[in-house]
Amino acid sequence: MSELSSQKCEACHVDAPKVSDDELAVLIRQIPDWTPVVRDGVMQLERMYKFKNFKLALEFTNLLGAMAEEEGHHPGILTEWGKVTVTWWSHSIKGLHKNDFICAAKTDALLA
Numbered sequence: 001m002s003e004l005s006s007q008k009c010e011a012c013h014v015d016a017p018k019v020s021d022d023e024l025a026v027l028i029r030q031i032p033d034w035t036p037v038v039r040d041g042v043m044q045l046e047r048m049y050k051f052k053n054f055k056l057a058l059e060f061t062n063l064l065g066a067m068a069e070e071e072g073h074h075p076g077i078l079t080e081w082g083k084v085t086v087t088w089w090s091h092s093i094k095g096l097h098k099n100d101f102i103c104a105a106k107t108d109a110l111l112a
């Protein structure tokens with residue numbers, strides 16, 4: 001399997017499969033700083049990034065927004081002084097699709 005960060009999101013329809021527990025266990029190893037969380041019954045991937053000030057947090061937010069538009073897949077973003085909390089899940093299937101793991105890896109790569 002090629003690196004998640006070099007893959008592209010595919011169109012995700014309401015009947016697309018959610019990742020299984022076994023798939024999740026394999027995929028999460030490639031994005032070890034992300035935590036699966038369940039919010040309102042929906043499995044999501046979350047990571048908090050720290051920055052030295054608000055300006056740097058906002059610059060990262062804008063890079064992330066551009067990447068999301070490029071992929072056609074969009075995260076939850078909470079931008080605060082010195083930190084940005086990013087949450088990926090697939091609204092259409094109310095859970096995690098492989099796209100979310102790809103986008104989490106691409107989010108990490110924005111800072112690499």
Ligand SMILES: C[C@H](O)[C@H](O)[C@H]1CNC2=NC(N)=NC(=O)C2=N1
Nearest residue numbers: 072073074075089090091092093
């Ligand atoms: C029409 C459009 O492609 C869809 O609404 C996309 C846009 N971005 C999306 N982003 C995320 N995270 N989940 C989705 O289901 C989703 N759907």
